[in-house]
Amino acid sequence: MIRRITMDKNIRERLDEFIRKKGLRQTAQRDEIIEVIFASDEHFTPDELFDRLRLAGSKASRATVYRTLGLLDEANLIHEIDLGDGQKNYDPNFVDRPTHNHLVCVDCGKVVEFEDSHLDLLNDCVTRRLGYRPLRQSLRIEANCEKLRTSGGCPDLIQARLKSKRLPNQKK
Amino acid sequence: MIRRITMDKNIRERLDEFIRKKGLRQTAQRDEIIEVIFASDEHFTPDELFDRLRLAGSKASRATVYRTLGLLDEANLIHEIDLGDGQKNYDPNFVDRPTHNHLVCVDCGKVVEFEDSHLDLLNDCVTRRLGYRPLRQSLRIEANCEKLRTSGGCPDLIQARLKSKRLPNQKK
DNA sequence: CTGATTGCAAATGCTTTGCACGCCA
DNA sequence: TGGCGTGCAAAGCATTTGCAATCAG
Numbered sequence: 001m002i003r004r005i006t007m008d009k010n011i012r013e014r015l016d017e018f019i020r021k022k023g024l025r026q027t028a029q030r031d032e033i034i035e036v037i038f039a040s041d042e043h044f045t046p047d048e049l050f051d052r053l054r055l056a057g058s059k060a061s062r063a064t065v066y067r068t069l070g071l072l073d074e075a076n077l078i079h080e081i082d083l084g085d086g087q088k089n090y091d092p093n094f095v096d097r098p099t100h101n102h103l104v105c106v107d108c109g110k111v112v113e114f115e116d117s118h119l120d121l122l123n124d125c126v127t128r129r130l131g132y133r134p135l136r137q138s139l140r141i142e143a144n145c146e147k148l149r150t151s152g153g154c155p156d157l158i159q160a161r162l163k164s165k166r167l168p169n170q171k172k
Numbered sequence: 173m174i175r176r177i178t179m180d181k182n183i184r185e186r187l188d189e190f191i192r193k194k195g196l197r198q199t200a201q202r203d204e205i206i207e208v209i210f211a212s213d214e215h216f217t218p219d220e221l222f223d224r225l226r227l228a229g230s231k232a233s234r235a236t237v238y239r240t241l242g243l244l245d246e247a248n249l250i251h252e253i254d255l256g257d258g259q260k261n262y263d264p265n266f267v268d269r270p271t272h273n274h275l276v277c278v279d280c281g282k283v284v285e286f287e288d289s290h291l292d293l294l295n296d297c298v299t300r301r302l303g304y305r306p307l308r309q310s311l312r313i314e315a316n317c318e319k320l321r322t323s324g325g326c327p328d329l330i331q332a333r334l335k336s337k338r339l340p341n342q343k344k
Numbered sequence: 345c346t347g348a349t350t351g352c353a354a355a356t357g358c359t360t361t362g363c364a365c366g367c368c369a
Numbered sequence: 370t371g372g373c374g375t376g377c378a379a380a381g382c383a384t385t386t387g388c389a390a391t392c393a394g
Contacts, residue, residue, distance in 0.1 A: 080256075082256075082310075082312075084254075103299060103302060105304060112302055112304075114298060116294070119294055119298070122290055122291055122294060126286060127275060127313050130284055130286060132275060132277060132284075132313075132316060132317060133315055133316040133321065135278060135314045135315050137313045137314065138254075138311070139295070139310070139311045139312075140254075140309065141299050141304075141309045142306075142307045142308040142309070143299050143304035143305055144307060145303070145304060146300075146303050146304055
């Protein structure tokens with residue numbers, strides 16, 4: 001069995017409600033998947049999640065991982081986000097912060113999450129002005145690291161290099 | 173030879189400069205591709221562009237289309253945008269309107285481009301506050317059609333249905 | 345029991361690449 | 370002429386799907 005992990009009550013409840021409403025079934029694989037996802041607040045690709053699951057002792061297959069991710073997205077427990085790397089990325093933090101946005105550093109690939117109420121308000125206004133009703137919005141900012149530019153060094157960049165030496169499946 | 177199309181001088185110049193700087197070569201295929209792209213202000217996937225090229229009489233291969241799209245993106249003549257449909261989409265309108273954003277109607281799939289200087293300013297501020305230097309930003313809003321909701325009808329939805337009957341390669 | 349769910353492997357679909365040939369500068 | 374660009378077909382890769390077996394309710 002999978003290692004026990006503390007999880008937000010809120011999430012469990014939301015999922016149970018979704019499962020009930022849809023006439024779905026609770027399975028060990030689904031439990032394991034949401035436990036592993038919400039044990040961290042990190043973004044992930046389906047493949048990364050699959051690896052984490054293996055490490056945690058789960059034997060859920062890739063197919064099930066993909067199918068469950070679709071389900072969780074539909075239930076609004078995770079969101080698909082576009083990090084610009086050509087893969088599907090999921091973000092588990094929309095439950096707590098439904099309107100946050102992402103900044104991607106093009107120097108080191110670091111992803112910063114941020115919230116801004118002015119931004120939210122403005123998006124809402126613009127959408128209504130255009131004759132629509134806002135549902136979801138995703139803002140991605142690509143930026144350079146100011147620290148790297150001015151002082152020539154950035155701790156995240158060094159970390160990123162170390163990381164890329166360890167990991168095999170990279171894009172390019 | 174391909175049908176002659178009027179094209180923004182600006183674009184031709186920008187491309188020529190990029191080609192010169194990079195030590196690249198001007199070829200018939202590249203000319204055809206940018207002519208077809210900028211003959212319209214519509215977004216497109218690589219595949220749609222390939223079809224348009226065929227219709228216009230060009231025989232450029234898919235491989236060349238993909239390679240050239242990468243080049244044009246690098247030259248900032250087009251931008252890759254995320255419309256949330258799982259395919260690469262390119263937008264040729266960033267030359268004239270470098271900071272525009274996209275709203276996607278989930279009812280009919282219509283994409284509305286819009287600009288808002290407040291939004292641009294706010295994004296800029298937020299980015300700097302976080303310690304970064306803004307490069308590109310992409311905001312996608314998913315929304316419902318207000319007209320459809322209130323009056324039960326939306327001209328774009330009807331068009332979308334007609335269109336989907338004609339086109340074969342759809343996502344789902 | 346019954347239908348939802350899973351795992352496997354095969355299929356799919358978009359995109360990239362290796363290579364030999366052709367063509368621009 | 371040198372080497373960039375092209376077309377073709379093959380490869381790559383993430384994701385989806387058909388199907389038979391399994392399991393939850």
